[in-house]
Amino acid sequence: MEPQTRKSKIIELLENEQTSVSFDDPLGSQMILNMGPQHPATHGVLRLVLKLDGETVISAVPELGYLHRGIEKLAENMSYHEFIPLTDRLDYLSPLSNNVGYVLAVEKLLGIEAPIRAQYIRTIICELARIFSHLVFLGSIGLDLGAVTVWMYAFREREKLYDIFEKIAGARFTTSYARIGGVAQDVSDNTLDEIKKFADEFPANLKECEKLLNTNKIFLGRVDGIGVISKEEAIDIGLTGPSLRACGVDYDVRKSNPYLIYKELDFDVPVYDGGDSLARYYVRMDEMKESIRILHQLIKKIPKGDVKLDNPKKVLPYKKQVYTTIEGLIHDFMLVNFGIEPPVGEVYHAIEAPKGELGFYIYSNGEGRPWRLKIRAPSFVNLQSLPILVKGAMISDVVAIIASLDPVMGEADK
Amino acid sequence: MGLESWIGQGFIATRLETIINWCRKNSLYPMPMGIACCALEMMHAVAPRFDMARFGSEVMRFTPRQCDLMIVAGTTTYKMAKVVRKIYDQMPDPKWVIAMGACTLSGGIFRTYSVVQGIDQFLPVDVYVAGCPPRPDNLLNALMHVQKKVQRGECKGTAPALVGDFRGQIKVKES
Amino acid sequence: MEELNEKVVRKLKNKFGDIFLNVQEFRGELTITLPKEYIIQVSKFLKEDEELSFNLLSDLCGIDMNTKENRFGVIYNLYSLKNKHRIRLKIFASEGDKVPSVTSVWKTANWHERETYDMFGIIFDGHPDLRRMYMPEEYEYHPLRKDFPLMGISGSLQLPE
Numbered sequence: 001m002e003p004q005t006r007k008s009k010i011i012e013l014l015e016n017e018q019t020s021v022s023f024d025d026p027l028g029s030q031m032i033l034n035m036g037p038q039h040p041a042t043h044g045v046l047r048l049v050l051k052l053d054g055e056t057v058i059s060a061v062p063e064l065g066y067l068h069r070g071i072e073k074l075a076e077n078m079s080y081h082e083f084i085p086l087t088d089r090l091d092y093l094s095p096l097s098n099n100v101g102y103v104l105a106v107e108k109l110l111g112i113e114a115p116i117r118a119q120y121i122r123t124i125i126c127e128l129a130r131i132f133s134h135l136v137f138l139g140s141i142g143l144d145l146g147a148v149t150v151w152m153y154a155f156r157e158r159e160k161l162y163d164i165f166e167k168i169a170g171a172r173f174t175t176s177y178a179r180i181g182g183v184a185q186d187v188s189d190n191t192l193d194e195i196k197k198f199a200d201e202f203p204a205n206l207k208e209c210e211k212l213l214n215t216n217k218i219f220l221g222r223v224d225g226i227g228v229i230s231k232e233e234a235i236d237i238g239l240t241g242p243s244l245r246a247c248g249v250d251y252d253v254r255k256s257n258p259y260l261i262y263k264e265l266d267f268d269v270p271v272y273d274g275g276d277s278l279a280r281y282y283v284r285m286d287e288m289k290e291s292i293r294i295l296h297q298l299i300k301k302i303p304k305g306d307v308k309l310d311n312p313k314k315v316l317p318y319k320k321q322v323y324t325t326i327e328g329l330i331h332d333f334m335l336v337n338f339g340i341e342p343p344v345g346e347v348y349h350a351i352e353a354p355k356g357e358l359g360f361y362i363y364s365n366g367e368g369r370p371w372r373l374k375i376r377a378p379s380f381v382n383l384q385s386l387p388i389l390v391k392g393a394m395i396s397d398v399v400a401i402i403a404s405l406d407p408v409m410g411e412a413d414k
Numbered sequence: 415m416g417l418e419s420w421i422g423q424g425f426i427a428t429r430l431e432t433i434i435n436w437c438r439k440n441s442l443y444p445m446p447m448g449i450a451c452c453a454l455e456m457m458h459a460v461a462p463r464f465d466m467a468r469f470g471s472e473v474m475r476f477t478p479r480q481c482d483l484m485i486v487a488g489t490t491t492y493k494m495a496k497v498v499r500k501i502y503d504q505m506p507d508p509k510w511v512i513a514m515g516a517c518t519l520s521g522g523i524f525r526t527y528s529v530v531q532g533i534d535q536f537l538p539v540d541v542y543v544a545g546c547p548p549r550p551d552n553l554l555n556a557l558m559h560v561q562k563k564v565q566r567g568e569c570k571g572t573a574p575a576l577v578g579d580f581r582g583q584i585k586v587k588e589s
Numbered sequence: 590m591e592e593l594n595e596k597v598v599r600k601l602k603n604k605f606g607d608i609f610l611n612v613q614e615f616r617g618e619l620t621i622t623l624p625k626e627y628i629i630q631v632s633k634f635l636k637e638d639e640e641l642s643f644n645l646l647s648d649l650c651g652i653d654m655n656t657k658e659n660r661f662g663v664i665y666n667l668y669s670l671k672n673k674h675r676i677r678l679k680i681f682a683s684e685g686d687k688v689p690s691v692t693s694v695w696k697t698a699n700w701h702e703r704e705t706y707d708m709f710g711i712i713f714d715g716h717p718d719l720r721r722m723y724m725p726e727e728y729e730y731h732p733l734r735k736d737f738p739l740m741g742i743s744g745s746l747q748l749p750e
Binding site: 064065068070072073074077108109111233235236237238240249251256257345346347348350357359361363371372374376380381384413414 | 644653697700701724
């Protein structure tokens with residue numbers, strides 16, 4: 001018995017080879033797809049509405065606001081010191097560097113400078129936070145593209161960093177470690193030895209992850225040439241951070257407008273041409289290696305001294321003084337209840353956060369609470385380039401592009 | 415191993431609910447509703463050090479149709495609440511909810527215009543985990559509490575008849 | 590830093606004359622206040638001039654001064670990649686006034702202006718797509734104004750179920 005095939009229109013057309021087969025698309029050949037706020041690969045609550053032609057993306061519209069917590073409104077009701085824990089929750093992948101950025105902006109407004117040992121400690125934690133955040137990038141780009149082992153390795157390294165943060169600041173993650181005029185408490189020599197041990201072992205572990213990805217044909221096929229943006233467009237759209245350095249623009253706030261100890265350190269800033277996802281990946285991997293180099297130099301050169309400035313009108317005193325001397329108690333009381341009273345004026349200070357240029361604009365009218373605090377979040381501005389990057393790519397490339405941009409919705413939505 | 419020595423002669427008599435609840439509790443599939451910072455600690459609970467797979471929650475399925483347990487981790491705003499509720503409604507019965515972190519319990523440090531002050535205003539919650547963010551071992555403790563609840567057959571969100579009580583459900587076909 | 594500030598002020602005064610309302614320096618940063626009609630011309634000049642070349646708009650924000658006249662301000666933080674120099678431009682507008690949009694000069698202003706509209710209610714003239722950024726589309730209030738309470742207006746946002 002011969003097999004019975006269904007006599008459908010397609011089979012008839014295919015059998016007659018001289019006809020050209022044309023299909024009617026009932027949707028009018030364009031489809032709107034919602035990559036909703038709850039999605040495994042959107043790095044948080046980002047909603048993308050895509051207009052598709054088959055599998056190619058014609059245009060994309062990101063929608064934010066699913067994590068808008070009103071942080072700027074809260075800042076107008078809290079004193080400058082009370083706001084420090086809220087800065088942790090902004091870019092929750094590298095909370096220590098947000099603390100330092102905010103505190104530097106307030107210190108610029110007040111016109112004071114932290115003692116030298118505090119500045120060294122702040123630089124150390126900024127670089128540790130950079131490695132911390134780039135490890136999540138490595139893990140997520142592996143996880144989104146199917147390489148789950150890389151994610152496990154990256155998170156194993158992060159656990160070691162969590163131990164170090166616990167020794168420095170007392171908390172794993174939301175540390176609130178920096179204070180106006182210094183840092184909260186001193187770093188012991190044991191902790192510095194642990195940091196040195198981590199810095200010695202990390203390059204070998206990073207090489208393990210690189211071996212899995214750098215020459216992997218599947219990975220390269222999914223990121224090479226995907227999501228290209230040109231140099232002029234990148235500057236015009238406001239891109240900063242590793243994504244901008246992957247387009248060939250040499251802009252790093254640590255070198256252009258140095259803050260903390262960066263002027264005296266010897267490090268390179270990796271810049272790659274190409275503007276595609278692979279260049280963004282290379283920039284971040286090289287940045288981690290440069291951070292290790294910086295850490296070695298810092299640990300060697302760190303001096304002894306105070307970690308908080310001795311300025312009782314502006315800086316919270318040490319807890320020991322608060323509990324044992326009357327002046328400490330009075331100053332603590334005044335500063336906690338009325339806040340530091342900075343002069344009338346406005347400042348804008350930016351640091352190089354792992355995601356880009358994190359800036360704080362503070363307008364003060366002389367009271368203990370800021371009149372206006374604006375946070376220039378790098379992920380917010382970087383996400384604006386997403387419609388340009390995604391145009392013309394396939395729908396599965398959208399996942400790779402978002403992973404390579406590395407947005408964090410906590411700071412994009414404030 | 416343990417079970418064979420326990421069974422003895424080769425069979426064991428127990429109630430149907432006990433066996434089914436025992437199977438259910440050891441293979442709870444979590445649906446991670448990772449919204450903000452607590453999502454990081456949830457990821458670390460699955461990472462090598464605090465392994466969640468040894469409790470049976472091996473994979474985090476991101477599709478609600480295949481999960482039992484929803485872990486809401488992160489600040490829920492009014493805009494996001496609709497989405498969370500929609501996904502909760504898509505999960506098949508019986509389902510349990512863990513509210514992770516201070517923001518889901520009562521709004522946390524964000525007492526503002528756009529944050530829901532506690533997700534139990536629109537979701538039935540079984541276990542609350544305090545912390546900002548809670549440590550991964552804290553989350554694993556909550557998972558064990560949920561497992562105890564499953565064994566007892568309690569569920570806040572679903573009607574109790576569907577959780578292990580099969581007396582009314584199994585019908586014998588009259589021929 | 591001071592020579593760069595002075596150079597900027599000198600070039601602006603040469604080109605535009607006497608339109609600036611206030612020029613001041615605080616902690617090494619230059620702030621120039623100008624009337625809102627000139628913002629597009631001044632921005633274009635600052636971006637396209639060969640020596641100054643302020644090609645990166647770092648930040649654009651709104652501010653509510655809570656005065657009767659000129660209640661809202663819009664602040665532009667500019668950065669020059671070539672000279673590594675920052676300045677600030679400030680304009681003021683009363684309630685109900687329209688502010689010209691600088692999206693034709695820097696594309697990055699698109700989302701910043703949408704956020705300012707969402708939070709303050711300042712309408713930008715010439716913006717390609719002015720809609721709310723963070724709050725839902727149907728929301729009637731503007732949260733960052735000084736007369737909006739921190740806990741919000743009850744009943745303005747609905748919960749499901």
